Amino acid sequence: MNFKALLNTISDKIHTLPIVILYVTEGCNLKCAMCSYRDRLSDELTIEEIEKLAGELTEIGLKRIVFSGGEPLLRTDFEQICETFAKHNVKQTLLTNGMLLKKKIEKIAPYLDELIISIDGATPETHDAIRGVNSLALIKEGIKHTKQIFPELNISFRTVIQKNNFREINDIVRLGLDLNINRVSFLPVDVFSEAFGREHKEIAVNDSSLLLNADEVNELRAVINGIDKKYFDSHFISEPYNKLMGFAEYFSSSLSGSGYPPVYCNAPMMSTVITARGDILPCFFLPKLGNLREKLLIQILNADNAKTTRKKVKAFELERCKTCVCSLNVTKRAALKSDF
Ligand code: SF4
Ligand code: SF4
Numbered sequence: 001m002n003f004k005a006l007l008n009t010i011s012d013k014i015h016t017l018p019i020v021i022l023y024v025t026e027g028c029n030l031k032c033a034m035c036s037y038r039d040r041l042s043d044e045l046t047i048e049e050i051e052k053l054a055g056e057l058t059e060i061g062l063k064r065i066v067f068s069g070g071e072p073l074l075r076t077d078f079e080q081i082c083e084t085f086a087k088h089n090v091k092q093t094l095l096t097n098g099m100l101l102k103k104k105i106e107k108i109a110p111y112l113d114e115l116i117i118s119i120d121g122a123t124p125e126t127h128d129a130i131r132g133v134n135s136l137a138l139i140k141e142g143i144k145h146t147k148q149i150f151p152e153l154n155i156s157f158r159t160v161i162q163k164n165n166f167r168e169i170n171d172i173v174r175l176g177l178d179l180n181i182n183r184v185s186f187l188p189v190d191v192f193s194e195a196f197g198r199e200h201k202e203i204a205v206n207d208s209s210l211l212l213n214a215d216e217v218n219e220l221r222a223v224i225n226g227i228d229k230k231y232f233d234s235h236f237i238s239e240p241y242n243k244l245m246g247f248a249e250y251f252s253s254s255l256s257g258s259g260y261p262p263v264y265c266n267a268p269m270m271s272t273v274i275t276a277r278g279d280i281l282p283c284f285f286l287p288k289l290g291n292l293r294e295k296l297l298i299q300i301l302n303a304d305n306a307k308t309t310r311k312k313v314k315a316f317e318l319e320r321c322k323t324c325v326c327s328l329n330v331t332k333r334a335a336l337k338s339d340f
Pocket of ligand 2: 282
């Protein structure tokens with residue numbers, strides 16, 4: 001029983017930190033329409049800093065590390081990073097764009113509990129246009145290769161639904177089935193926050209060209225209604241039908257700027273995001289709380305500004321939460337059972 005995790009759900013203090021999302025780099029080999037991560041930074045966390053961090057995280061109860069970025073597989077020492085967390089008995093999830101699977105998965109997969117691949121279209125025309133590089137064919141090869149050598153590895157797609165791909169939702173489900181992966185997952189595009197490097201690079205926050213117009217929202221509802229129910233029942237699609245329909249409501253609300261579907265989230269009580277430079281964020285979208293290079297993580301997480309943020313998230317007072325596309329809601333039961 002994880003009583004400390006249960007305590008997290010009811011207090012503003014962090015007693016344990018079961019989930020961490022670690023951006024190991026801001027470098028990326030794709031050029032997605034909704035993200036500005038491109039080049040590696042000169043001052044990204046070093047392997048020595050990550051090793052120290054792994055020890056610190058273990059002491060405060062880390063159960064799952066989620067590697068993100070940027071493209072994690074671009075780090076030449078990524079295997080060493082996985083090895084470090086494996087020594088601490090931590091479950092490892094890799095979020096990847098899939099470009100380097102064929103080259104690198106053989107050494108990485110043995111450390112992984114879960115592999116999540118971003119797929120933004122079922123056809124090269126759609127996927128590659130959104131991702132800015134001819135890539136779908138190579139990613140599919142990488143997935144086939146991975147399935148061949150690690151048939152038991154839990155593999156899923158994550159698709160960001162937006163103007164240029166919502167008509168392909170059914171085709172993406174079929175592509176997942178064809179490639180024999182475990183499940184597919186969807187979320188609507190975020191254009192309102194400064195996440196994904198948009199605060200400081202070429203892609204503007206509030207770029208509404210990725211959003212759907214009123215006719216397209218109706219079309220999206222029809223697309224979702226056309227999905228075979230069995231994919232929801234079997235959880236091949238991770239989100240329930242109602243959640244997918246909520247995405248249509250999100251796009252509809254984005255047209256009027258109000259009436260967004262309710263968001264239930266306790267991400268900052270259960271997790272934190274650590275950027276490639278060691279900034280500590282309460283979640284993908286909220287402003288930084290501090291930096292690892294300046295203080296111990298637990299001091300940052302339990303400083304007054306962090307507690308105030310959690311209090312406001314709990315009270316649903318933050319504007320950012322109201323338009324959030326990627327919340328996390330760990331129930332008390334899941335926290336107690338340490339189901340992360
Ligand atoms: S969304 Fe992911 S794959 Fe696309 S540019 Fe950003 S980091 Fe790279
Ligand atoms: S709702 Fe979104 S913005 Fe608010 S705390 Fe959760 S993840 Fe962060």
